[in-house]
Each structure stands twice: as structure tokens, then as C-alpha cells.
Amino acid sequence: MTNQRTATLTIDGQTTEFPIMSGTVGPDVVDIRSMYGKTGMFTYDTGYLSTASCKSSITYIDGDKGELWYRGYPIEQLAENCDFLDTCYLLKNGELPNAAQKEEYLTSIKKHTLLHEQLAKFYQGFRRDAHPMAIMAGVVGALSAFYHDGMDISDQAHRDVSINRLIAKMPTIVAMAYKYSVGQPFMYPRNDLDYASNFMYMMFATPCEEYKPNPVLAKALDRIFILHADHEQNASTSTVRLAGSSGANPYAVIAAGIACLWGPAHGGANEACLQMLEEIGDVSRVPEYIKRAKDKNDSFKLMGFGHRVYKNFDPRAKLMRQTCYEVLTELGLENDRLFKLAMELERIALEDEYFIEKKLYPNVDFYSGIVQKALGIPTSMFTCIFALARTIGWITQWNEMITDSEYKIGRPRQLYVGPARRDVKPVEQR
Secondary structure, X not given: OEEEEEEEEEEOOEEEEEEEXXXXXXXXXXXXXXXXXXXXXXXXXXXXXXXXXXXXXXEEEXXXXXXXXXXXXXXXXXXXXXXXXXXXXHHHHOOOOOHHHHHHHHXXXXXOOOOOHHHHHHHHHOOOOOOHHHHHHHHHHHHHHOOHHHOOOOOHHHHHHHHHHHHHHHHHHHHHHHHHHHOOOOOOOOOOOOXXXXXXXXXXXXXXXXXXXXXXXXXXXXXXXXXXXXXXXXXXXXXXXXXXXXXXXXXXXXXXHHHHHOOOOOOOHHHHHHHHHHHHOOHHHHHHHHHHHHOOOOOOOOOOEOOXXXXXXXXXXXXXXXXXXXHHHHOOOOOOHHHHHHHHHHHHHHHOHHHHHOOOOEOOHHHHXXXXXXXXXXXXXXXXXXXXXXXXXXXXXXXXXXXXXXXXXXXXXXXXXXXXXXXXXXXXXX
């Protein structure tokens, strides 16, 4: 970081200088932490469109170039050459593991896959038709009532064991939420299986017959986990950091992230894409809906195109399209109606001047819903899968914040637009 340059702000004829900070890559930032003390003013930036809330060395996004890096590694290289637990190790520790480190890490994760049996009974307190995200938020928050030996957030060893527990137990928690919703018995984790295969086993196996996870489908699910592992300072990650800044325990902050992710504008986007494809129904109706998408007076929105950050092709979308093709080919569904519909929508959007001008490229959600549906995952579980994958990103961002010497409790400012000071009148004069 460098502070050699300054930015000048002039207010009512008074000039104040603020240092400019530079990161490894990406836009520089103006350090305005002293602005209120120097000028008596705040900045106003709803949605934090131009505000850096922290320093981070975890994830980098260049929206104009369509790049996403984890610890400097392009997402496409990680998705092709690594598995999800490699990615977890990388995000947490800053480097990819060697063979010995990976073996040790796998052992540390596998010993935490089981849930406390009393916690498993916690599910019975929910209605069977409860949304899985509601169950997930409740169960993850309740982890702090069961695992007291990792609650000292000032102790790195305590943080490490809590992080490992969350990564290990999240597939078990999500699979149990699904099993409870369909009235089937819980399937306990099998530590002889890899991370994705074990999750598929807990989701889809029953005590009635043997279940062998399909390696092609398990690889596809593992790739979904990698693509969703972290995404810089998005809404749910910012929520985790803000909740964690108060000193809250790691299970509580992840529950906060889950609650934020539940919103349809965030984690529910892939479900909305699938619903849109179902609404369009057939390739022959694509021109009609493209026309509606361009009509500003029409309420229809083309879901899965464009992104808050990416002004180019979402790099995760390319990988998800490839994954979609691999899964459907493995299942003999190459001519799947929704997939063909999605391909036609993508073709038109990439050629149409309206979409090109507005930089509305397909994003990761455009294909992920089709992939998960093909894997047998119901739409109500899509956001749970997202939360499972994003847990490593959330907890790594939290851990980075806790160890930052500059970290303080989050306290955004506001522009007050309510009534000026006034006095309370006796009730008979109101």
C-alpha cells in the first residue's frame, strides 16, 4: 500500500488533502477516514457504489475485463485443476496445499462432519414445510450453543477449529434440511467419500438401497461450490463483516450471511432464472420475450443477464455453461428443453445491439439453475447450495477482518432528512 499521492477536496473555499492508497491491482482509493474531523462532513454513497469498506487480499474482480481471482489465481484455472477443498485451503491460508498439506487438511475437515445428536433433533422443531433457508439459518446460529471450545475469537486456534467445523458441517446441515422437508431419514456423512460425493450421498441416499454418487455429477457439483466460494465485498459478505465487527461469534456471523443471501436479489437469482425459462416455455417464444425485455413499459425482466459488478462476460458463466453441457450429456438430456431455450437466449443476447450496448451478458445464475435441477436438487434448495459454497468465503473474510489491526466496529453514517427539533406538547394540545 502506498500513500504518496493526495486528493484535494475544496468546500466553501477551504481546501483539504486526503491520501490516495493503491492496492496490488484495481482502482486506487481516497482515504477519507479523517474527513469528518477535517471538514465536518460525511460522504453519501447509497449501495456503496464507490466506497471501499476494507482492505482485503482474498478475492479480486475486474468487472470490465470479466476477471475473478481467488488469492491471485483465475477462477477458470481453479475450476479446471482443483477441487473445492483445495479452494477452501487456498482462501483460508493464501496458498494452494501441497500433497501433505492437503492430506492433513482433509483429515481435519472429515473429523468434524457429524452434527451433535441433540442438534440433529433441533430440526424436529420446524414445520415440515418450512423453507430450507429458514432451517439453515436457525441451525447454523444454534451451533454456538453446542461447540463452546472455539468461541474465543481472539485466539487463532479457536478460530481455526470453528472454520473447520463450519466447512465440514455445512453439507450435513443442508442435506438434513432437505431430508426433513421430504420426510426421509437423515443420512449420516461418509468420510470415505470426497466432499461433493458425500453431500450427494446425504441428499439422495436412503437406507433402503445402496447409493453410489455419479462421479461426473459430483464433479459438476464440486465446480458449483468453487464458482460460488467467494465474490469479494458483496451484500452477504459485507453483512458477515459488519456482524463480525461487533465481536459476534463465527456461527452467528455466518447465520447473518445466510439471512442476507436469502434475499431474491442476491442468492435467489438462479431460482428466478429457472422460473423465467419456465415462463418462456419454448424456443419459438424467445423473440417475443426479447421484445418484452426491451420494452421499458413492460414489467418482464430477462433474468440472468447483466451483473452489478461485471460489465463483460461473467467468467463463472462460461464455466457453468460447460458444466451444464457435461451434466446433461451424462444424463442423456442434451436436448433438454430449458437448456436449448437458454442457449437460444444467450445467442440472441450476444448478437443483439441492445444487449451489447448495455453490456447485458449472461451471468453465473443463468446456467446454475439448470445444472442443479438436472442434479435433482429442488429449487427451494438452490440458495442453500449457494450458502454452503459461500461459507468458506464468508468465514475467510471474517477471519481476515478479525486479524486486521485497523478493524473497528462498523458504524455507517447517514444523511438525516427527518423533522427538525421539536417539543412534545401535552396530549390535550396535540
